[in-house]
Amino acid sequence: MNEIFNNIPKIKYEGAKSKNPLAFKFYDADKIVMGKKMKEHLPFAMAWWHNLCASGTDMFGRDTANKAFGVEKGTMAHAKAKVDAGFEFMQKLGIEYFCFHDVDLVPEADDINETNARLDEISDYILKKMKQTGIKCLWGTANMFSNPRFMNGAGSTNSVDVYCFAAAQIKKALDITVKLGGKGYVFWGGREGYETLLNTDMKFEQENIARLMRMAVDYGRKIGFKGDFYIEPKPKEPMKHQYDFDAATAIGFLRHYGLDKDFKMNIEANHATLAGHTFQHELRVSAINGMLGSIDANQGDMLLGWDTDEFPFDVYDATMCMYEVLKAGGLTGGFNFDAKNRRPSNTYEDMFEGYILGMDTFALGLLKAAALIEDGRLDEFVKNKYASFGTALGKKIIDGKTSIEELADHAADLKSIDAPLSGKQERLESIVNSILFVNEK
Numbered sequence: 531m532n533e534i535f536n537n538i539p540k541i542k543y544e545g546a547k548s549k550n551p552l553a554f555k556f557y558d559a560d561k562i563v564m565g566k567k568m569k570e571h572l573p574f575a576m577a578w579w580h581n582l583c584a585s586g587t588d589m590f591g592r593d594t595a596n597k598a599f600g601v602e603k604g605t606m607a608h609a610k611a612k613v614d615a616g617f618e619f620m621q622k623l624g625i626e627y628f629c630f631h632d633v634d635l636v637p638e639a640d641d642i643n644e645t646n647a648r649l650d651e652i653s654d655y656i657l658k659k660m661k662q663t664g665i666k667c668l669w670g671t672a673n674m675f676s677n678p679r680f681m682n683g684a685g686s687t688n689s690v691d692v693y694c695f696a697a698a699q700i701k702k703a704l705d706i707t708v709k710l711g712g713k714g715y716v717f718w719g720g721r722e723g724y725e726t727l728l729n730t731d732m733k734f735e736q737e738n739i740a741r742l743m744r745m746a747v748d749y750g751r752k753i754g755f756k757g758d759f760y761i762e763p764k765p766k767e768p769m770k771h772q773y774d775f776d777a778a779t780a781i782g783f784l785r786h787y788g789l790d791k792d793f794k795m796n797i798e799a800n801h802a803t804l805a806g807h808t809f810q811h812e813l814r815v816s817a818i819n820g821m822l823g824s825i826d827a828n829q830g831d832m833l834l835g836w837d838t839d840e841f842p843f844d845v846y847d848a849t850m851c852m853y854e855v856l857k858a859g860g861l862t863g864g865f866n867f868d869a870k871n872r873r874p875s876n877t878y879e880d881m882f883e884g885y886i887l888g889m890d891t892f893a894l895g896l897l898k899a900a901a902l903i904e905d906g907r908l909d910e911f912v913k914n915k916y917a918s919f920g921t922a923l924g925k926k927i928i929d930g931k932t933s934i935e936e937l938a939d940h941a942a943d944l945k946s947i948d949a950p951l952s953g954k955q956e957r958l959e960s961i962v963n964s965i966l967f968v969n970e971k
């Protein structure tokens with residue numbers, strides 16, 4: 531078979547001093563960090579949509595990048611060329627997983643039966659490639675936001691017929707995910723929200739989304755899907771208000787509708803910042819609720835209020851992400867680069883350099899997070915901060931063996947109290963900087 535990226539070699543680790551743009555500076559797949567290989571800590575995935583489909587079109591201009599891969603776009607031959615390109619790309623970078631939407635794989639036909647037949651054909655082709663290469667599927671999803679039929683929502687639509695199309699797409703995307711052995715299945719509710727309450731029955735819409743998710747879980751389990759369902763929270767864009775605003779909101783929703791045993795979070799960095807949170811905050815909220823599933827690894831721009839989906843280069847953020855992931859004992863999912871090249875970065879080489887940047891950023895984040903944990907000062911500080919709850923009275927509070935009256939009596943005995951221990955934020959930030967910017971390893 532012809533190589534598509536024929537001027538790009540297999541990407542190797544060359545170390546931090548390498549000036550070769552087509553080499554890893556920090557991602558050393560087999561390096562052991564805290565007892566595990568880097569590639570086991572970092573199960574990276576390629577996002578089919580950005581890497582193989584998106585070509586630079588934005589609201590003001592058309593494509594800048596050529597993703598035809600030598601074949602006429604909008605054809606099944608092109609769908610296959612994308613598979614060839616994707617697998618060559620992943621093999622050259624040593625990426626072991628991919629993620630997809632149904633309509634990333636094939637051109638959508640006018641008749642859903644024809645679209646489904648195309649999905650059967652392309653998934654046979656993908657499966658063959660997976661067997662040849664050992665590359666696996668991280669998660670699948672249904673695109674229930676691009677087609678005009680979803681303009682009033684998918685699970686939240688006003689139309690029973692549209693609701694059935696959403697159900698049909700979920701059913702087929704689950705079939706394909708199971709066929710490809712996907713570890714997860716994602717719901718990102720792009721159109722599940724509203725522009726104005728003047729035309730919206732919020733309660734009804736949320737109940738209907740939950741009903742659709744329940745049916746998806748029942749069907750998935752029936753056809754043998756053992757993995758996790760994920761909600762990918764996002765506060766806005768394309769809608770003004772989206773129901774899955776952030777991790778806390780999504781977790782509350784799942785618990786309210788009894789879906790929490792089957793679902794976890796897929797946390798995307800740029801969605802966290804759009805919600806006014808740090809990436810680390812969203813990961814922590816998920817982790818403490820036992821719902822840290824998978825990550826969409828990208829980065830936003832703090833000067834812009836929308837989802838720029840940049841390749842992550844912020845090592846501080848990646849370090850804090852990996853700190854959370856290590857503390858949580860790893861992900862059940864992986865790190866999907868839901869990221870795209872900037873519009874003027876329009877060559878094949880740029881596609882590789884985007885992934886090299888992202889993989890190196892997370893590898894460096896992993897090394898630095900491990901160093902922070904091994905250093906121990908942050909953990910020690912946090913442990914000491916709550917030490918008073920280790921006293922007899924503190925234990926009674928934790929065990930629920932006291933009362934407001936007893937605690938009030940304790941306060942009355944004390945009469946007054948001094949401020950309880952400095953937060954030492956500046957010292958802790960300085961520790962992080964000294965670990966981040968001193969290179970001993």
Ligand code: XUL
Pocket residue numbers: 631671716718762764798826837868
């Ligand atoms: C949109 C987004 C999606 C989901 C999958 O902001 O992140 O690509 O990851 O539908």
Ligand code: CO
Pocket residue numbers: 718762798826868
């Ligand atoms: Co995403």
